[in-house]
Amino acid sequence: MNENNSSNPLVSNGTDNRWMKSLQAFDRSVWILVVANLLPLVGVFFFGWDARLILFIYWGENLVVGLLNVLKMVCIRGGVGENSTKLFMIPFFMVHFGGFCAVHGVFLVVLTSEFGSGGVPGEQGGVMSSLFPDSSFWIGPLMFIGLLFNLVSYIWSNYFQQIWLPILSLLFSHGYSFYENFIVPKKYLDRSLAAQMFAPYGRIVVMHVAILTAGMLVVVLGSPTPLIVVLVGMKIVIDVVAHQIASGAGLPMLTSFLKNRVQSHVQNRQGGND
16 A cells, blocks of 8 residues: 555655645635636637737736735734834835836837837827936936836726726735735744845746747737737746745645656656566
């Protein structure tokens, strides 16, 4: 009986419980994330959306991730002086992360040809010139925050009818994950403020590169349905992997799987040689 279990890639050295916990977490929060990511395809097939709208939706999701990371930083309970450190690190994160998303948003607007009349970037009275904030009000690094506000205002005012439901679904998905994988297991008790501040950047960098690459493909190929389906599929894979790693389930599950597969393969080879 033990030999059968040892050859099973899912059961070895007590890792079955870890597998079950990982799969249960996958069933709860990851499937909600997958469903939320599939909503743009509904818009493509039934409402004639193009890739530009989907790229704006995914850009907006980055802001959702940043907002929830601020909440995580607020919840973290550190040692002496941690609360006073928050007074610096949280605003710093908001300016830095917000500026990161703002610059990415500008590139996205450029790639999707959202220019002023005549399609000339920065034309007087055009979209590009209206995005940049008033330097007399937004001073220094706060210019990036002003740029972000203008981008959100522009996208929201022009595409509200199409994007409000997908954005709301992604907000619900990430909010559920925040509760299920951060609040319930009380990760705020042992997570450092610095580690949490940098936590979303790995995922965001990958997503920014993927979105900008997709934007360039849209410029070259237009908005064919197969490209949109591939984009959504890649986004789901990135989200699931990032979610599992962030929740602490992905790496142990993958490590256990690979370890048990190798053990099973070695045992099968040895059995065949005998």
